[in-house]
Amino acid sequence: MKDILQNYNLKELSAIVEEMGERPFRAKQLYDGMMRGHDISDIPALPSAFVARLTERFEDCALKIVKTLTSADGTEKYLFRLADGNIIEGVFMKYKYGNTQCVSTQVGCRMGCRFCASTLGGLVRDLSSGEILSQVLKVNAAHGGTPAKRQVTNVVLMGSGEPLDNYGNVVKFVRDMAAEGGINISPRNVSLSTCGLVPEMYALAKEGLPLNLTVSLHNVSDEERARTMPVAKRYKIADILAACSDYFDKTGRRYIFEYSLIDGENADEAHAKALAALLRGRPCHVNLIRLNDVKERSLSAASEAAARKFLKLLTEGGISATLRRRMGADIGGACGQLRAGYIGGSAPQGQD
Numbered sequence: 001m002k003d004i005l006q007n008y009n010l011k012e013l014s015a016i017v018e019e020m021g022e023r024p025f026r027a028k029q030l031y032d033g034m035m036r037g038h039d040i041s042d043i044p045a046l047p048s049a050f051v052a053r054l055t056e057r058f059e060d061c062a063l064k065i066v067k068t069l070t071s072a073d074g075t076e077k078y079l080f081r082l083a084d085g086n087i088i089e090g091v092f093m094k095y096k097y098g099n100t101q102c103v104s105t106q107v108g109c110r111m112g113c114r115f116c117a118s119t120l121g122g123l124v125r126d127l128s129s130g131e132i133l134s135q136v137l138k139v140n141a142a143h144g145g146t147p148a149k150r151q152v153t154n155v156v157l158m159g160s161g162e163p164l165d166n167y168g169n170v171v172k173f174v175r176d177m178a179a180e181g182g183i184n185i186s187p188r189n190v191s192l193s194t195c196g197l198v199p200e201m202y203a204l205a206k207e208g209l210p211l212n213l214t215v216s217l218h219n220v221s222d223e224e225r226a227r228t229m230p231v232a233k234r235y236k237i238a239d240i241l242a243a244c245s246d247y248f249d250k251t252g253r254r255y256i257f258e259y260s261l262i263d264g265e266n267a268d269e270a271h272a273k274a275l276a277a278l279l280r281g282r283p284c285h286v287n288l289i290r291l292n293d294v295k296e297r298s299l300s301a302a303s304e305a306a307a308r309k310f311l312k313l314l315t316e317g318g319i320s321a322t323l324r325r326r327m328g329a330d331i332g333g334a335c336g337q338l339r340a341g342y343i344g345g346s347a348p349q350g351q352d
């Protein structure tokens, strides 16, 4: 597959345009078109000879929306096709304060979490920064948004893949998405979720990006955590918490823990009390969610009553916590479910 334009910011595009011997204003034209979600051949007012030269070197279409599913709750799930034919997915959620898009950072994932559909086929490849950015540009455009009037206001890196396992491309994506004159989504409106790759968490704290750091904790003891998350054998919870403290010291931003409640695994009263003790006094928030059932996996969600009890115990223990609604459960809302169904030949019904 060829390179894609979306891997380059305006400054880098200017250098490319100059090297191609084209007039400098073409760079801005390309950039503006790209930010509006256009493919190269859709960018208005480009001479056809330039388009021909560009598409020799760059893919015309970096990423295409191939399917959109809309949930009864308004959540939309997208399937995207990359230029090499790989399929990734994303979710668009409407909230009172704005619209959040969930993006993928890799095709597949190699972290092996037992409850997660994204990792079923292992890691296929990393996404480039431009492939991550294109997900936002295309969905913003699909909603009638422009860079000046954004429809996507918040981005969460919680789709398929482990963002910190694709560190360089993810950091470049965050920087490029924040550029003024572009889609201009600030890192303050971006949440990066990791299963806890400790060295990269320390590196991220030094980037000078005010990102919301989110850690998938899902248990309170290393032994139990390792039952569902193989990464727990490499990094201990204590080391993750130390890296979170460092992140707070360097960025001044509180961090978030994701805790998916799984029946018989991590959702007992004892877990709730131990979690409250573990996190007490830390500048953090806990997002609880009942596991989204994944048909390829044997694990199932804790009951609604157990989830409410868990929340109550955390709150009584002095921890800031919320129990999130499971959005889009009827359309394969959990990580990797839609892609797994699609490439396995059993995609849920939706409009193409």
Ligand code: SAH
Residues within 6 Å of the ligand: 111, 113, 115, 116, 117, 157, 158, 159, 160, 161, 162, 163, 193, 194, 195, 196, 214, 215, 216, 258, 259, 260, 289, 290, 291, 292, 293, 294, 334, 335
């Ligand atoms: N690799 C990153 C980001 C992708 S997963 C990470 O591990 O954080 C985004 C979140 O969805 C993580 O908290 C993950 O543990 C959670 N998740 C994955 N599958 C799920 C499921 N079936 N039900 C509920 N949460 C799930």
